[in-house]
Amino acid sequence: MKDKKATLKDIAAEAEVSLSTVHKALYNKPGISERVRKEILAIAEGMGYKTNYVASSLKRKLLKIAFVVPLPNSGTNRYYYRDIWKGMRAFQAEAAEFNIEILDFGFSGPLSNLPKHLEEVYQNHCDEISGLVTLAVEDPAFTYFIDQFSKRSVPAVFIVSDLPQAKRLCCVRAQDLMAGSLAAELISGFTANKGKALVVSGDIMVSTHYMNVTGFEQYFAKAQDRMDIIKIYNRRDPEHLYYELVELLRSDPEISAIYSCTATNTPPVCKAVLDAGRTGTIKVIGSDLFQESREMLLSDVLQAIIYKKPFKLGYLGCRTLFNFLVKNEFPRSDSIFIEPIIVLKSNLPFYERDITADNAYETI
Structure with missing residues (x-):
């Protein structure tokens, strides 16, 4: 019959195995070889069979995913990590029916504290968690504990920044x-490539910051008319x-443009341009969309915003791990890139809802 849904019995007949064997393959049960499992999964996919994930989730034990990310309530972290946490919460709400719990292991302070927090999660919770986001x-202690999680069959998905040599499942990051x-x-x-360009980034040891600066430099390396580039890693x-920039902008009138690579640095960059009396003489590009950057764009202190969609990083990081743990789906790529968007005053209304919205991008 046309459009008839495939059943376990249909798959068993096609694979010439028992219903019990098909069930073990589809629901990742022990008792069959990996070769047989893959053959049955391929047949099921070819026949358009879709596992009832809700029903299967109710039969298995609770899956717990550890979310170890800086908290959005510690100073400037609110500009960027706030939306990452919103993305995680949106996924958490969607995944509630799948017998999954996301454990909040947020931490305050600099990223250099991350290895210490990973150690605490490993020592106190490794036996109860099924995955890690x-x-x-760049820290040997970080790599060590990711390796320890891997040895305990706890897959890790990185978001924001990557370390390919670490034993992670994949990385979801901005391009x-x-x-x-x-x-x-x-x-x-x-x-028109006149004057000097100032690039303000964060930590040179954080890949997302370093790669932003690299992309900026590579563009001008290929340009016929190159600008002199001044780099500041804050x-x-x-x-x-702020004080460093005010002094620099007052002392060097040749600076004609600034790119703030991070959301954290965008407000002090804008304030420095205002207080140095350089509004209108310097073109400023900020990073990511939040209330302060929106106001600076509307008041012409910022000419554009490079929006890297941190909400989607948090959401897709959790969703990718869910697909692996529940659906047995490997990530489509070693690195899943989120394409950045240019936000100008003309298209700002289309993205303003992202400042407060908690909407997800895809359904499970």
């Missing part, structure tokens, strides 16, 4: 090289950055 940092290149192209058009507090 976290960021990556940072593209973000830097987009900012450079905008600045080139705004300034690992200190925003107030220190």
Whole structure:
């Protein structure tokens, strides 16, 4: 019959195995070889069979996913991590019927504290968790504990930043090289490559920050008319950055453009431009969309925003791990990239809802 849904009996007949064997393959039960399991899964997929994930979830034990990400309530983290947590919460609400719980292991302070928090999760919760969502940092202790989780069959999905040599399932991240290149192209058009371009980034040891700067530099390396580029990596507090920028902008009139690679640095960059009396003489590109960056765009302190959609990073990081744990689906790629968007005053109304919205992007 046309459009007839395949049943377990149909799959068993096609694979020439018992119903019990088909059930073990589809629901990842022990008692069959990996070769047989893969053959049955391929047949089921070819016949269009869809597992009833809700029903199967009710039969298995509760799956717990550890979410180890900086909290959004610690100072400047609210500009970026707030939306990552919103993405996680949106997924958590969708996954409620699948017998999944996301454990909140958020932490305050700098990213350098992450290995210590991973150690605490490993020591106190490794036996109860089935997966891990976290960021990556260049630190031997971080790599060590990710390796320990892997040895205990706890897969990890990285979001925001990557460390490919660590034993993770995949990384969900913004296309940072593209973000830097987009900012450079905008600045080139705004300034006709006249003057100097100032790039303000975060921590050179964090891949997302470094790759943003790299993308910016690569664009001008290929350009016929190149701008002189000044780089500032700010690992200190925003107030220190603000005073450093005010002094620099007052002393160097040739600076004609600024790109803030991070959401954290965007407010002090805008404030420095205002207080140095350089509004209108400097073209400024900010990062990510939040209330302060929206206001600066509307008041013409910012000319554009490179929006890296952190909500989607949090949501897809959890969803990718869910697909692996529940659906036995491997990530479509080693790295899942989120394409950045250029937000200008003309298209700002289309994205303003993202400042407060908690909507998900896809359903399970």
